[in-house]
Amino acid sequence: MKSESIKITVLEAAEIEKVLKIQMECNLTSWNYIDYLKAIQNDELVTLVAKTKKEINGFIVARLIINKDFNPILLKQKSSEKLGQTSYSPENEAEIYSFAIAKKYQNKGIGKQLFSKFKEMAKKNEIDLIWLEVRKSNINAIEFYKKNNFSQSYQRKNYYNNPTEDGIVMKLVL
Ligand SMILES: CC(C)(COP(=O)(O)OP(=O)(O)OC[C@H]1O[C@@H](n2cnc3c(N)ncnc32)[C@H](O)[C@@H]1OP(=O)(O)O)[C@@H](O)C(=O)NCCC(=O)NCCS
Secondary structure (H helix, E strand, C coil), rough: CCCCCCCEECHHHHHHHHHHHHHCCCCCCCCCCHHHHHHHHCEEEEEEEEEEEEEEEEEEEEEECCCCCCCCCHHHHHHHCCCCCCCCCCCEEEEEEEEEECHHHHHCCHHHHHHHHHHHHHHCCCCEEEEEEECCCHHHHHHHHCCCCCEEEEEHHHHHECCCCEEEEEEEEC
16 A cells, blocks of 8 residues: 655654664664764754654665765865865765664555655755665665665675675665
8 A cells, every 4th residue: 555645854853762663673783862863963964754644654864975066055064175186986975874664664655755855855965876785685675776776786795794694785876
């Protein structure tokens, strides 16, 4: 069923506990309360939540890595730095750190809507590429990302612990 009407907003401190529950339920690498609090205050991190009827049912945390010199939103922080040297990537990039939908809300199109909103924000920030890493065994997530036009870039051997497992690095060109 794909009829959920969802709202996507920026994560607030009062919502962190619910995000921690979803993170635990989905066995994701754990951030603690303070990590999320710092993330909310960090201009380079995007922290969005999806809600239905006021209940939080998913979240995404990503970092914007601005290498070019013209970003309209983060220009303030970067204007004093001299970019464009060969050591910088010619692309503005984003990296998804964490992304999950609570189990009872999965497969209802919420992840797709949340990711679309993030993609829209990334485009506004002139991001050229989105990167992420996923456990090799997480077929559901890999399929989701493929459906959202990510391609597999390379594999990092034994990247994950508990259990030890390769990481698949995936990329989306915007
Ligand atoms: C990956 C995840 C975020 C996807 O969110 P979701 O809300 O369940 O996904 P959606 O319902 O929006 O699915 C969107 C599309 O992906 C497809 N999809 C989702 N799960 C799939 C699966 N297991 N196999 C194949 N396709 C799948 C859907 O069919 C849908 O395609 P459609 O629009 O063409 O019908 C969610 O499953 C999740 O939280 N997983 C656990 C945490 C996790 O692994 N996070 C990623 C860590 S890198």
